Amino acid sequence: MSADLGRRERKKAATRKAISDAATQLFVERGFDEVSIREVADAADVSPTTVFAHFPQKEALVFDEDDAQRDMLVAAVRDRPEGTSVSDALRDLYRRELIGLAFDPTGAHRRQFMQLITDTPALRDYASRMWLRHEDALAAAIAETTGQSEPDAETRVYARMVLQLQILAFEHDDAAATIEAGFRIFERGWREPR
Secondary structure, three states, X not given: OHHHHHHHHXXXXXXXXXXXXXXXXXXXXXXXHHOOHHHHHHHHOOOHHXXXXXXXXXXXXXXXXXXXXXXHHHHHHHOOOOOOOHHHHHHHHHHHHHHHHHHOOOHHHHHHHHHHHHHOXXXXXXXXXXXXXXXXXXXXXXXXXXXXXXXXXXXXXXXXXXXXXXXXXXXXXXXXXXXXXXXXXXXXXXXXXX
């Protein structure tokens, strides 16, 4: 029975990935608003009903790695080297992600993907909502690693702000400078320009 369950789950995951990959390719090639669910279903060789069984709305087709992103954020905090602050660990993670986009040999696809999100208001808004869903997990990881039984108000504010920083960075031409400025403010506070 458990072997069947494992096989069934693997098959569901493979179908979900095939649908998402087909959708992303079509969206990158033609634009999000120009592709129908029927076209995605045809490209993935499934029915539209199967598409909606895996993805509740069209925007969700693009964001099939939500759990992996949450796990990456939490791991950056929980697995940081001793003596490394939470801010330094998250800054390093954000830097690695930016470098990955800029210099990864397969990064052209990732850059096209990010451009698709940037150029499509519905995807940009959905991406922001999805990213901010990680606030509770990030706040809990910070609390856990800093000796709090649960996140206090400052930890929750920090978690929200650090997630917002990444959204802000991807909205600007110089994402790296935005990330560095954000973490400087987290560390020193904001200083009024004179």
